[in-house]
Amino acid sequence: MTGTVFDIGYQRYGGGREGRKRSRMAVYKDGFRTALGFGRGGRAKVLPWLFIAILIVIATVMALIAGAADRLGGPGAAERMNLPSHSDYYGIASVILFVFAAVVGPELLCPDRRNGVINLYLVRPLTGGDYIASRWAAFLTVMTAAACLPQIILFLGLSMGDPDPLLYLQNHWLDIPRFLLAGLAVAAYATGLALLAASFTTRRAYASVFLVGLFVISAPFTVGMAEELPGNAGAWMSMFNLSNIPVHVNDIIFGEVSEATEDAPARALGPTVLTAWYLLWTLGPMAILWARYRKLTP
Amino acid sequence: MGSIYSMTVRQLSGRWRLGIMTALAALPVLIAFMMLRSSSAPSVWDFEDAILGAMFAGSIVPLVVLAVGGAAFGNEVEDRTLANLTLSPVPRWKIALPKLLATITVAGPFAAASAFLTAHVAFLGDTQASLAVTVAAVAGVAMYAAMFVWLGLMTTQAVPVGLLYIVLWEGFFSGFVMGARLLSIRYYAIGIMQALDPRRFSTTDLLGPVAAPIAAVVVIGGFLLLANRRLRTMDVP
Amino acid sequence: MTAAARRTHGSTTVSSGTTLAVEPVIRVDGVSRWFGSVVAVSDITFDVMPGITGLLGPNGAGKTTLLRMMTGLAAVSTGTVTMFGEPVRDNPPLYRRIGVMSEHETVYGFMKGREFVRAMGKLRNVEHLDDAVDRAIDLVDLADAQHRPMDTYSRGMRQRMRLAATLVHDPDILILDEPLNGADPRQRVHFRQLLGRLAADGRTIVLSSHILEEVEQVADTVLLIVNGKLAASGGFRAIRAALNQRPYHVRILCDAPRELAAAIVGLASVDAVHIDPDGSVVVLSRNVLDLQVELPRLAQARGVRLRRVEPLDDSLESVFGYLVEN
Secondary structure, X not given: OOOOOOXXXXXXXXXXXXXXHHHHHHHHHHHHHHHHOOOOHHHHHHHHHHHHHHHHHHHHHHHHHHHHHHHHHOOOHHHHOOOOOHHHHHHHHHHHHHHHHHHHHHHHHHHHHHOOHHHHHHOOOOOHHHHHHHHHHHHHHHHHHHHHHHHHHHHHHHHHHOOOXXXXXXXXXXXXXXXXXXXXXXXXXXXXXXXXXXXXXXXXHHHHHHHHHHHHHHHHHHHHHHHHOOHHHHHHHHHOOOOOHHHHHHHHHHOOOOXXXXXXXXXXXXXXXXXXXXXXXXXXXXXXXXHHHHOOOO | OHHHXXXXXXXXXXXXXXXXXXXXXXXXXXXXXXXXXXXXXXXXXXXXXXXXXXXXXXHHXXXXXXXXXXXXXXXXXXXXXXXXXXXXXXXXXXXXXXXXXXXXXXXXXXXXXXXXXXHHHHOOOOHHHHHHHHHHHHHXXXXXXXXXXXXXXXXXXXXXXXXXXXXHHHHHHHHHOHHHHHHOXXXXXXXXXXXXXXXXXXXXXXXXXXXXHHHHHHHHHHHHHHHHHHHHHOOOO | OOHHHHHHHHOEEEOOOOOEEEOOOEEEEEXXXXXXXXXXXXXXXXXXXXXXXXEEOOOOOOHHHHHHHHOOOOOOOEEEXXXXXXXXXXXXHHXXXXXXXXXXXXXXXXXXHHHHHHHHHHHOOOOOHHHHHHHHHHHOOOHHHOOOEHHHOOHHHHHHHHHHHHHOOOOOEEEEEOOOOOOOHHHHHHHHHHHHHHHHOOOEEEEEOOOHHHHHHHOOEEEEEEOOEEEEEEOHHXXXXXXXXXXXXXXXXXXXXXXXXXXXXXXXOEEEEEEOOOOOEEEEXXXXXXXHHHHHHHHHHHOOOEEEEEEOOOOHHHHHHHHHHO
């Protein structure tokens, strides 16, 4: 019996084929959308936006308190009373930011590996390194926005609450680049650690709990131990307080010590050591992530 | 019931998990040891508040129980193997209870050992105090386990919700808002500890020696009932 | 009463006459299910009798939702589902008599095959557990692999072990959702034979499948679900006959096509005749029984030798096609 193949008009794609750059952009965009729950219905948006809302609320409350203080005690009262301001924001909000990273970060890496989707990515003109770099960039964008947006709102709140907003702007415009840089610092740190933990497991839940555990348990443990150890040993123990590492950098940027790190023995080690330590904990995870993912083949 | 129990214990204890739990259990013991060796030993209140209250009951215990308890039903829902259990001719509580007991079995010994050793070291071998801390730790594990096992049935986002509860409610609010302590598992556990050894632990917190254990029973029983109900009414994946 | 005896006695009622009135084993009545504004299953009513019933339908037709409602895993939005006269939802003791295999292939990977079947048997209070486990594992022909962890199994092996777990408690009713996923041809044949034996013992089996040929060969009754509604039920030949707005296509190979065609067109039972480029005569007829009788007579009268007469759309596939298209 003979067989015939019919021409049903199937045509090969004859258009242009975009290369690696486009693939990387696509992975980046998808990472950004996944983190914030875009295109996935209402339920996916609840958690990330809840965290962002909490962060904004903290900033708003700070602005309102400062405004009230100024109104009651005259202009400049808030500063005199040493109420929390831009430099203190990250000390206060860091926990929320870290939990945000812990909850949302694994969403970017774990489901792809769990469901085998990562292979679909890797058969495209995309290397493992491209994939992780794009995901990291996407999450960094989200974290930076989450870290800086509340500060922007705080700034607006403080300047508008001030009896002379333009004067406030003139006196305090330096705050803006400072908090943007500090926000980026906190975001980069949280991104690296969150994604690193996520790369070790396929269940998001375990990565999230592990990360929160790292932050929440290291704090009292290192504080407790640091008090017992004399001199430099105590300072170094305090350096392992993971929630404080970016806050020290925040202090260096602002040139003043925030409430969260006031009592930290690590301060004694000086800005150079603190910054180097921060870079280790931010660039280190990046390097390990790169090493883990670049070898992946479909 | 026994088969669900042993199956779950196997599911929940992997090498990595047990290793991490051992490491976490060792931390408070280490601090207590260090504290004892140093010349400036902190007051009981400091120890109680910072180490037992914040670190142990406030973070280590709930996080460990969240990882284990959230996975008890959570993994089954995610892997779609829950139907294997619900399609059996047993009343639903015979499915929920072994899951809870398995969670307590896996997480409990670490918490208990850690609590006992920490207190033993810090209180220089005072058995009553050590036992009080241990019983409170196990009660805390049981309460958190009941809550998180139920949470694993209610939502696929059990861990983030649990984390929010631990960090925001237990970690933040109940530290500041006194009323929140009436609805906080951590403070129920602390209340039990104070009830069992009032001479060493102050009873300035809100729950008296009778109220705290009752609250614990209510929490455990309540969440079991809720899990039961959920098993009966949910769409099993 | 043994399970086998229960099966033959439990679902029949003897009336005063000589006929046996059989109660339906499964009764689905006015069942609908919606998720928000999406209607997955719309007002479906049918009865299932002992034997093999096939549930067919395109992807997304609502088969799995319907099966989940039938087994009590999912709630109904309206309607009732009863098995042996009892509601399925919130009725755990009923599960002693039901075996369910869902479409999801995940198993407890860390367990050995035998352990899994044994655990499932234990949960269902099976007596003489080890014998039952042995029997179940033999039925699916996995005795040599039973002591290996299930995450070392191939897909087909996992399906078979899951089937063994479904059979270990000797259920009266079997509900199987896509049981042949990942099965190779040899396993398919084995499975068909197994199903036949199980049904012959008086069990009630409902299986959902995409594989039409399998269902055609194995099922006594077919339920066709399209877009959440029950499009047809019954034996597929009877369904085909019921689609009487569609004529049957019959192809005839003979040595004088034009002559035969000219003669056939005159028959009352024929709607239309056309001749294919390859020389075969295709007849459209709504009354194939009459055609069957008249055609040989006609051919003999005209001296045309018939080489081959075959129906072109007498299969489940074509029935399926017609109904789904509509």
